[in-house]
Amino acid sequence: xxxxxxxxxxxxxxxxxxxxxxxxxxxxxxxxxxxxxxxxxxxxxxxxxxxxxxxxxxxxxxxxxxxxxxxxxxxxxxxxxxxxxxxxxxxxxxxxxxxxxxxxxxxxxxxxxxxxxxxxxxxxxxxxxxxxxxxxxxxxxxxxxxxxxxxxxxxxxxxxxxxxxxxxxxxxxxxxxxxxxxxxxxxxxxxxxxxxxxxxxxxxxxxxxxxxxxxxxxxxxxxxxxxxxxxxxxxxxxxxxxxxxxxxxxxxxxxxxxxxxxxxxxx
Numbered sequence: 314x315x316x317x318x319x320x321x322x323x324x325x326x327x328x329x330x331x332x333x334x335x336x337x338x339x340x341x342x343x344x345x346x347x348x349x350x351x352x353x354x355x356x357x358x359x360x361x362x363x364x365x366x367x368x369x370x371x372x373x374x375x376x377x378x379x380x381x382x383x384x385x386x387x388x389x390x391x392x393x394x395x396x397x398x399x400x401x402x403x404x405x406x407x408x409x410x411x412x413x414x415x416x417x418x419x420x421x422x423x424x425x426x427x428x429x430x431x432x433x434x435x436x437x438x439x440x441x442x443x444x445x446x447x448x449x450x451x452x453x454x455x456x457x458x459x460x461x462x463x464x465x466x467x468x469x470x471x472x473x474x475x476x477x478x479x480x481x482x483x484x485x486x487x488x489x490x491x492x493x494x495x496x497x498x499x500x501x502x503x504x505x506x507x508x509x510x511x512x513x514x515x516x517x518x519x520x521x522x523x524x525x526x527x528x529x530x531x532x533x534x535x536x537x538x539x540x541x542x543x544x545x546x547x548x549x550x551x552x553x554x555x556x557x558x559x560x561x562x563x564x565x566x567x568x569x570x571x572x573x574x575x576x577x578x579x580x
Contacts, residue, residue: 323392324352331363342367342379343386346419349403350393357405358412365415373482373521376444383422395423400431410439418445421461426454433457437464440472443480450498451487462497469501477505478515481524488527506535513538517546522555529559533566 323330327348333341348360371379404416417439420432433449436442446468449461469477484502488495506512513535516528532538543563550556 322351323347324356327352327356327360331359334363334367339367339379339382342419343383346383347393349416350395350398354405357403358408361405361408361412361416364419365409365411368415368418369411373444373479373486373523376483377448377486379419380422380448383419384424386424395425395428398428400428400435414439414442418442421445421449426452426457429454430457430460433461433464437467438471440468440476443468443472443476444483447480447483447487447498450494451490458494465498466501469505472505474509474512474515477502477509477512478519478524481516481519481527482521485523485527488530503531503534506531514542517550522552525550525552525555526558529555529562532562538563538566 323344327345330341330344330348334345342364345360345363348356352360367379400417400420403420404413408416414436417432417436420428421436423429423432429449429452433446433452436446443465446461446464449457450465452458452461484498487498513528516524519525532543540563543559547556547560547563550559
């Protein structure tokens with residue numbers, strides 16, 4: 314516990330916790346989150362604002378690391394009975410969309426499975442939360458995975474190409490996990506690739522090597538591909554292994570799996 318006295322709450326020390334987070338000490342993020350359960354509305358607003366700032370700075374690796382950090386903060390379970398709390402109770406009135414999203418995303422990292430399940434379901438209409446929802450498709454609790462999968466399926470129907478591309482490194486992480494049921498997760502992504510003609514290019518040109526590796530791996534399942542574009546990608550791919558993998562994939566696809574130019578976009 315970080316309290317100086319038993320009568321104090323997380324909300325009482327929120328300003329101190331926020332100061333640590335703003336100084337780059339992300340170990341204090343879970344304590345900022347706890348103020349959502351024990352703080353006043355003003356304190357909840359300040360906590361949500363800080364969480365939104367942290368979330369804005371997290372890439373795919375940072376998101377996965379924060380997930381682990383929050384789950385390892387087991388003392389969150391000792392001082393607050395999270396089972397008695399509804400997720401809406403953590404949300405102060407008048408939060409911005411970014412702040413509300415941050416509260417829900419950090420709730421998907423919670424050690425309590427019921428909180429994670431509620432949060433995964435609540436994010437099912439927010440495409441910018443797609444990477445966090447996708448992470449929960451690899452949850453160790455079946456009910457959480459199911460809630461996340463239902464949200465994921467809907468999000469992939471409404472998200473644009475850039476929002477989906479941001480989740481591709483997470484998908485590659487899950488593809489290599491033994492827990493995730495890829496037969497459930499991959500089909501809605503295949504539909505998204507076919508619906509969004511520019512998504513393949515967004516993935517192949519992304520700076521994250523995992524997104525590029527995933528797109529190359531999925532090429533045989535995406536239908537006829539644009540040969541001129543992919544030939545140029547072979548020349549421009551900076552990673553030697555992926556350059557060779559893409560070249561070999563094009564050879565394996567052969568004429569039947571390729572087309573001579575774009576048809577309704579790159580795919």
